[in-house]
Amino acid sequence: MSKFKNINTALIHGGISTDARTGAVNVPIYQTSTYQQDGLGKMRGYEYTRTGNPTREALEALIAELEEGYAGFAFASGMAAITAVLSLLHSGDRVLISSNVYGGTFRVLDKIFQHFQIYYTIANTADLNAFEQEITPDVKAVIIESPANPLMTVTDIQAISAISHQHDLLVIVDNTFMTPYLQKPLTLGADIVVHSATKYLGGHSDVVAGLAVVSTKELAEKIAFIQNSTGGVLPPFDSFLLIRGIKTLGVRMDRHVQNAEKTAAFLKAHKAVKQVYYPGLKESQGYSVNQKQARNGGVMISFELYENYDIQKFFESLKLIMLAESLGGVESLICHPSTMTHASIPADIRKQVGITDGLIRLSVGIEEIEDIIADLQQAIAESEVM
């Protein structure tokens, strides 16, 4: 539980927000690898930065408070956070993954964890019956993204958590797309939340970082041990940048969502657009579930143009919106999932889960909405094949 009633205040004053020793209103960057000890076994709370660092600790306390968890952990990237969490599993275990999770999550399971006899099954977590059917005795965990990347498929986190707990599964939610400002999976029954903090939490496309928040002391002890043993920790400077980004999360997200809603409405009404995937649209899959578990539909939109529009030409015609991997920065970013973020998923699986070669994913920035829409409008016009 946060000590603040309102998340906008918690974003700024949550966790450890000042420096007790000097009164500095920001936690300094403790750029040190080690700490002097006063005698054998006499430490002042820190011994080595892989194990603990005050700047990282301030960030970890902040994200734990925002997600309403027991403890937080900061890693060198979202993938490092996911890898640390998956390291809770043992050889012979199996994990269920939502059918359109981030390509890197799929890849680490498919290409790394399989070497250690940790297996995965792709499950349709948006369909509760189909999901339950996939729970075999070796299944020990489930990883959900809601909305899931890149088709914005919504999963009922509370229902999946309830079913999973009947089978003693660990419920892991990647909350990158929503952030605790829009959705708090631990309050819906999940056990662990992970983030690519590179995205909205950092918010400025200038830091790569990952976070994990756990719901219990027991999980906290295990993840702390894995974090220290495997060592993919977030450096002090990057921890500072992330704290700085999180302070403005609320105002950024409000503006991002406002722009996303207008962009989704524009795309939906456009004659060139075959399909729009945005959980904020009433007719979208999972709209009511998303309304129940999140503040709104978030910022990410995917869409497809009709065949008489050349998507290569569309991408090349954009003047303001940048073609780039990643999302969540103040600037609008666009990508082509099948050749970029989801290229590590084999073509047959991409096809099976609906990630077509015509799919376009847009992270709507906080620029003036008129400018975003005008850029999309002119690029669509340019890309029309006569």
Ligand SMILES: Cc1ncc(COP(=O)(O)O)c(C=O)c1O
């Ligand atoms: C939903 C999601 N989870 C995890 C990751 C991996 O995070 P990182 O790139 O910080 O390692 C990404 C990256 O794009 C992502 O979009």
